[in-house]
Each structure stands twice: as structure tokens, then as C-alpha cells.
Amino acid sequence: MTDLVARRRAILGPNVSTFYDDPVHIVRGEGVWMWDAGGRKYLDCYNNVPHVGHCNPRVVEAICKQAATLNTHTRYLHEGILDYVERLTATCEDPLETAILTCTGSEANDIALRMAEAMTGKRGIVATDATYHGNTTLVSHLSKSNVPEVGFGLGQYLRHVEAPDSYRIADPDGQRFAAKVQEAIDDLERSGIGFAALIVCPLFLNEGFPTQAEGWLRPAAEAVRRAGGLLICDEVQSGFGRSGSHFWAHQRQGVTPDVVTMGKPMGNGHPVAGLVTTAEIMARFRKSFRYFNTFGGNPVSCAAAMAVLDELQERNLQANAARIGQLAQQRLVELAGRHPVIGDVRQSGMVFGAEFVLDRQERTPAAAYADLVVNKMRQRGIILSKLGRHKNTLKIRPPMPFGAEHLDLLMTTLDEVLTETPVIA
Secondary structure (H helix, E strand, O other), rough: HHHHHHHHHHHOOOOOOOOOOOOOEEEEEEEEEEOOOHHHHHHHOOOOOOOEOOOOOOHHHHHHHHHOOOOOOOOOHHHHHHHHHHHHHHHOOOOOEEEEEEOOOHHHHHHHHHHHHHHHOEEEEEOOOOOOOOOOHHHOOOOOOOOOOOOOOOOEEEEEOOOOOOOOOOOOOHHHHHHHHHHHHHHHHHHHHOEEEOOOOOOOOOOOOOOOOOOOOHHHHHHHHOOOEEEEEEEEOOOOOOOOOOOHHHHOOOOOOOOEEEEHHHHEOOOOEEEEOOHHHHHHHHHHHHOOOOOOOOOHHHHHHHHHHHHHHHHHHHHHHHHHHHHHHHHHHHHHHHHHHHEEEEEEEOOOEEEEOOOOOOOOHHHHHHHHHHHHHHHEEEEEEEEEEOEEEEEOOOOOOHHHHHHHHHHHHHHHHHHOHHHHH
């Protein structure tokens, strides 16, 4: 393991992150399970990339079959991309009817921001202060936790607003957040830069997926529309049925975005991503920017993505996400009754977790404790992570086939770890 880490650092460069104090050397996956080089089995409670399960047979077969037939770019005619986009846009509401396919969510978000500039003639972007939307030069600046040292002068175009926090900030109907968005819009307009778009994850996953009533985002969306900007919903983490109640999380929020971006789970690990938008926005973008992506929408990627949709539908995985999410909520509430370190419990379908605090009255974040728990769970064969405004919230985001028996193992192990682990600051 030490040699592998050293090789990685020497060949890939410094600061290439790994999970856990003792990194895991994964060599195989199947369903919701992964195995390391020593043959140890791990329950995957984190990865949304293998959305329909590691090495899903239907997806593997689709990739192999298409790769053995043809793979090329979209300047040749091919039915695969058309069949897929028709089926993808059918999951969205009108007027979201046209799409661009890319290789990564970063590319999709980059295009979305350019669409906003094309539609408005302005460049000002609003995002939350605890988010992440990718790593192109432009979208990397949207994150305040991974700010690049070299700014390329892009910071002037961005305004960050306070991320929602249902545990500490009272905002039951989204009016406070909308007011913060409006303040950022006004500042961009006064600066002469102008307002082009608000970009958010509808579940605010990186912000700690705060508890929100349906329609919570609607007041902010209305502020965006009044100002003539675009609402961009980044559904890279929250889409494809993960919320349980809806196929797309923005539908749960009661809003229709101008652009929906998507990525990681789209091809179950095959690098396919994209965005869906309106015909008007697409036409303006195509006129304003010359865009071509060699690998985006290639036949193999489309075959993989189509197989994911087949799995979601035929195995009714969205309903499974809703069912497991409700069970997880119940189990986490039970744990909170025994462990005062759990200050808050939250879930949105197949994404759930608990926020750790040093004391419930002061709600002081217990980030170091969260680190300790995550590493102890890894030692016991459970893969998960942490995130949130204060980096103290367990992020449990399993593949969609995750079942009740897997949840029971997760919660039993978590109970044991919390029992044996003293609270630390």
C-alpha cells in the first residue's frame, strides 16, 4: 500500500486526494459491494457513479456490444444519440426538450454558464458559498472550498450567497435564501457586470442536503426570472431518481430550470454527461458559440446511458430510493435517541446522513469527530464520507439497488462505532 501511494504521488503529482487515513486499494466491484486487493469486502454507501450498481450486467453488455460494433463521434449520423436524448428529455417537463452530451459534469456546467451569457449578454453568476460544480477554469471558481490560487480574473463575475442550513438558519419557505440571491443579483447589476444565472444543486448536497419543504427553491427561481437570468440546476448528484419522490430533484422543488446539467451516474461509470435545455436557449447557444465534443455522445456512451435508464425503469429503483430513504430516516432518528453527538438527521431518498455536534444546545460542529467516524467505518468495511458547510455531516449516498439488508448492516455498524468512540472537538 505504501509503495502504491508513493508511486501515485511520484507519477500523478502532489495533492492528489485519496479517501481515508488508510487509503483503500479497490480492485473489484459488484452491485453495492467492493473488494480490495487483499480480498476484503466493503459495503459501498457512498458512490453514486455506479448508479445502478457496480459492474451492472445490463450496462456492461450494452458497452461491450456497441464497442464491438462501432464507436465514433457525432459528426457522423447515428441513431444512438437521438434515441437516448429523446428518452432523456421525456423525463423532463416542457419546455426542456433538447440536449448536449459531454464527457463530464464539469463540461456540462461550463456550457450552461455560456448559455446564460448567450441568452442575457451578461456574465454575472450566483452560487452558494459551500458548493462544488466541477473543475474547468470557469466552474472551479464557483467553489469557495477549492478556490484556485490563480484566478484568471474570473472572481469579479461571481457572487456567493449563504448556503441553506435547515439546522441553524430558519428559512422554512426559502424566502431568506431568495432575498440573499436578490442581493447578489442587485450587486452584479450595480457593478456593471450584470446578472446571467443562478446555479444550484436542487438538493444542496455539498451543502449538507438540508431539510426543505417541497417548493423551497421557488422564491429564488422567481427572483432569477424577474431579473432576466437563467436558473441552472446541477443534477449531477441529485438526478436520475435518487431523491425517491421524483426523477429530477428540481421537480421536487417545484421549479422548471432553464438548464439541467447531469453527469456521474448517467453512464454508471462510463464517462458520459450532458445537459437538457429549451430549444430557444439551445439555438442561441449554437449561434453564439462554436461547440464540438469529440467523445460527447459517442455510440458507446449512449448505449451505456440507455442501459442505465432501462435498469432504473425495469427495477423500479426510484421507488426503492424512496423506501430505503424513509427506513434510513427512522434508523438515524433511533440512533440520535441514543447518541447525543447526532444533532440533526436528514434524508432525500437515497441520500441520507447525520450531522455531528459537540453539544445540541450550541450546535457546535464536530468535524474532527466526523472524520474519526468515517475512518472507523472504513476499518469495519463500510465506505462513506462527510460533507456540509462545516464538514461534519455524514454523506451516505449508495448505489440505487441498496436494500434493507444493506441498510441494516450500515446502521448496526454505525451504532457500534458511535458507542465506542468518545466525542472529540
